[in-house]
Amino acid sequence: MDLTLQVWRQAGPNAPGRLVDYPVKDISPDMSFLEMLDIVNEGLNAQGIEPIAFDHDCREGICGMCGLMINGLAHGPQLGTATCQLHMRKFKDGDTIVIEPWKAAGFPIVRDLAVDRSTFDRIIEAGGFITVPTGSASDANLTLVPKEVADWSMDAAACIGCGACVAACPNSAAQLFTAAKIAHLSLLPQGQPERWTRVEAMVDKMEEFFGSCTNHGECETACPKEISIDFIALMNKDYMKAKFKNRRLVSQTG
Amino acid sequence: MAVTESPAKGRRRFWLLDLYGSAVGKKWAMALSGIGLLGFVVAHMIGNLHMYEGAAEMNEYGEYLRIIGGPILPHTVFLWLIRLPLLAAFLIHIHAAYALTITNNHATIDKYKQPREWLAASYASRTMRWSGVIVLLFVAWHLADLTLGWVNPDFISGEPFHNTVVSLSNVGIAALYIVANIALGMHIFHGAWSLFQSIGVNNPRFNRWRRWFAQALATVIVIGNISFPVMILTGVVG
Numbered sequence: 319m320d321l322t323l324q325v326w327r328q329a330g331p332n333a334p335g336r337l338v339d340y341p342v343k344d345i346s347p348d349m350s351f352l353e354m355l356d357i358v359n360e361g362l363n364a365q366g367i368e369p370i371a372f373d374h375d376c377r378e379g380i381c382g383m384c385g386l387m388i389n390g391l392a393h394g395p396q397l398g399t400a401t402c403q404l405h406m407r408k409f410k411d412g413d414t415i416v417i418e419p420w421k422a423a424g425f426p427i428v429r430d431l432a433v434d435r436s437t438f439d440r441i442i443e444a445g446g447f448i449t450v451p452t453g454s455a456s457d458a459n460l461t462l463v464p465k466e467v468a469d470w471s472m473d474a475a476a477c478i479g480c481g482a483c484v485a486a487c488p489n490s491a492a493q494l495f496t497a498a499k500i501a502h503l504s505l506l507p508q509g510q511p512e513r514w515t516r517v518e519a520m521v522d523k524m525e526e527f528f529g530s531c532t533n534h535g536e537c538e539t540a541c542p543k544e545i546s547i548d549f550i551a552l553m554n555k556d557y558m559k560a561k562f563k564n565r566r567l568v569s570q571t572g
Numbered sequence: 573m574a575v576t577e578s579p580a581k582g583r584r585r586f587w588l589l590d591l592y593g594s595a596v597g598k599k600w601a602m603a604l605s606g607i608g609l610l611g612f613v614v615a616h617m618i619g620n621l622h623m624y625e626g627a628a629e630m631n632e633y634g635e636y637l638r639i640i641g642g643p644i645l646p647h648t649v650f651l652w653l654i655r656l657p658l659l660a661a662f663l664i665h666i667h668a669a670y671a672l673t674i675t676n677n678h679a680t681i682d683k684y685k686q687p688r689e690w691l692a693a694s695y696a697s698r699t700m701r702w703s704g705v706i707v708l709l710f711v712a713w714h715l716a717d718l719t720l721g722w723v724n725p726d727f728i729s730g731e732p733f734h735n736t737v738v739s740l741s742n743v744g745i746a747a748l749y750i751v752a753n754i755a756l757g758m759h760i761f762h763g764a765w766s767l768f769q770s771i772g773v774n775n776p777r778f779n780r781w782r783r784w785f786a787q788a789l790a791t792v793i794v795i796g797n798i799s800f801p802v803m804i805l806t807g808v809v810g
Contacts, residue, residue, distance in 0.1 A: 326685070337685050390689040397691075421682040488693065489676040521596055529679030530595035530672045532700065533766040535692035548774050555772025557596045565587060 319345040319406060322414040323358065325370055328427055331434075335427065337416065347407035351394065352377060352384060354406055371430040377402040379542060382478030385485065386431055387418040392482040392540035400480060400542040420481050422490035424527035435481050437527040438495060444523035445516035446499045448508050461507050468506070475502035476543040486540030489529030494537040496524045497553035498545050504556065514560040514567070521557050595675055598668040603767035605661035605668075610764060610789070612658055613756070617796040623736065623809055630733035662711075669704060696758040697766070703759040710752035717745070736800065737810040746801035757794035764789050 321342045328335030340362075345354050352374050359369035375383035384401040388394035394404040409415060417431065425433040463471075475498075483494035500517050503509030509516070531550060538547045591597035622633040641650035690698070713723070717739050721727025726738040740746045764786035768774065773782075803809040 324686075387684060387686070390684065390686045391691070416686040418684055418686060421680075421684055423679045423681045427682075488680070488688075488698065490679040491676075522594065525595050525675075527679075529676040531599065531769075532672075532676075532697065533762075533769045534690075534694075534697050536690065539691040547769065548776065548779070551769045551772045551774030553772075554596055554599065554770055555774075557594075558591070558600060558772070561587060561591050561597075 319347060319409070319411045321345060321409065321412070324414060324416045325431070326418045327370070327430055328419075330429060331426055337418075345406055347405070349406045350377065350402055351386075351388070351404040351406065352402050371428070371432045373432045374402060379403045380478060382480040385420055385433075385480045385482055387416075387420065387485055389416050392420075392486040393480075393542055397539060398542060398544045400478070400482075403542070420485035422481075422484045422487075422528070424490060424492065425481060425484060433481070435479070438479050438481065438492070440527070441492065441496055441520050441523045442499060445512065445519035446503070447512075448503055449511055450508075463506060471502050471505040474498040474505070474545060474549050477502070477541075477545055478543060480542060482540040482542060483537035483545075484528060486536040487529065487531075488534060488536065489532055491531045491537075492524050492528040493531040493550045493553070494541060494545055494547065496520055497547075497549040500553050500556070501549045504552075513556070514563040517553060517556040518560040518564055521553065592668075595672060598672055599770040601664050602668045602672075603770035605665040606763050606767050608658065608661040609665060610760065612654075613760070613793055614789075617793055620800060621796070623733065623800060624803075627731075627733040630736075631731055634730065634732040666704075666708065669701070673701060694762065696762040700759060700762055703755040706752060706755040707759055710748070710755070713748070714752075737804055740801045740804040741810065743805065746805050749801045750798050753794055753797040756797070757790045760793060761786055761790040 323340040323342055324337045325340060326335055327338045340358060342354070342358055342361075345357065349357070352372070355370060355372060362369045372386065373383045375381040377384070379400045379402060382400070385393060386401045388401070388404070393399060393401050395408055396404050419425075419427055419431040420433045420435075421427075424437045425435055428434050477495060477498035479495060479499075481495070484490055484492050487493075500520055504513045504516065533547070533550075535547055538545065585593070592601055619633060619637075622630045637651050638648045641653075645653075696703070716722040717724050718732065718735050721729065721735065724735060724739050727735050740749065765782050768782045800809070
């Protein structure tokens with residue numbers, strides 16, 4: 319396959335960026351999208367041109383490192399998969415492919431296609447954990463969880479934190495990520511002690527960096543793990559409840 | 573280990589203001605004020621169907637709205653008890669929309685070079701700001717036209733049938749009403765669905781109904797409201 323790539327090149331966080339054309343020849347349709355970029359980079363290296371920087375790690379759709387805006391679609395035209403799981407057979411010979419990084423104020427560009435997603439870590443730090451008593455492990459079946467609840471929690475826990483939800487959102491909102499990270503704990507018995515402080519802390523932290531939700535639903539379609547916007551509704555409901563419950567808890571402690 | 577500090581601790585603001593300070597809280601405010609405004613839009617459309625009964629019935633309906641609650645409440649007091657909360661809901665809805673737009677503009681400083689391919693966002697959802705502004709401007713015109721009579725030279729206070737027919741017989745003004753109501757319909761098409769998400773009314777068993785509800789509501793409102801200029805222009809009413 320012969321392709322024309324238009325790739326976002328940016329030398330550093332504050333450098334101006336622009337789309338640069340790269341003609342690419344002899345690409346196998348069996349290559350993954352990232353392997354194709356590897357080939358392009360080998361070619362650039364041989365010509366003495368700085369290779370294209372892009373994030374990647376496991377290349378099997380579970381780590382959440384890769385993420386590219388391909389032809390105006392987060393993670394490309396294949397739904398329910400990350401960029402690394404996209405193969406070149408999804409494109410036609412002679413296609414022009416525009417590749418851009420995630421663009422959001424909360425995701426500053428490090429270089430080319432690599433962005434800094436540490437704002438997601440700040441949101442997790444704010445409340446994405448549970449209190450675990452130390453000592454010997456409790457009996458395996460001590461805390462019973464209905465199968466349906468465990469499944470629903472797992473649906474939220476499938477989030478790999480890639481940031482496609484933010485990238486796809488016209489408002490650069492991180493609602494789907496934050497809602498998933500809240501829900502996978504708050505649905506389970508183990509997540510109950512911090513349920514109300516968690517939602518308030520994580521939403522407040524999220525709003526320091528990201529936009530607000532206008533319920534377009536783009537995040538849900540962009541998500542490589544197909545996480546539902548139902549979790550956003552749950553987060554909104556819990557946030558309001560937390561405003562009442564946390565006040566009552568505070569009144570107990572004086 | 574790190575213990576989560578209760579986020580409510582140390583805050584001295586009244587809790588509703590605290591809630592409104594957050595974007596999620598503003599979306600709650602938009603949804604709840606939106607429900608109030610939707611209720612008004614529905615009642616307004618149904619009430620105006622008295623136009624089809626004739627001048628006497630329509631004018632009587634207009635007067636009826638002012639004497640509800642009598643003799644306990646003085647004339648038009650009940651009407652103002654409805655108008656003031658509506659005005660408050662309208663202002664809250666606009667302020668929240670404005671503030672959230674500012675927030676979102678700050679969050680999206682960089683735009684993609686390649687135009688986005690929308691998979692889920694509808695035309696209505698992406699144009700809420702503009703349909704909202706059109707409706708706002710229209711409401712201002714509508715009040716000046718048929719409530720206050722400032723822009724209606726033949727305005728007669730207490731005769732809504734006459735005023736409406738006079739105003740909507742003008743093709744230009746009728747067209748304005750039709751365009752504004754299509755914008756209103758688009759606003760409702762997204763808003764009446766979106767509000768359920770904002771206040772967390774979500775149940776996989778009923779989620780499809782939320783879409784149908786919004787589509788039906790938008791359709792009924794648009795058809796009902798547009799029927800008035802159309803019927804007056806075609807001479808069926810008047």
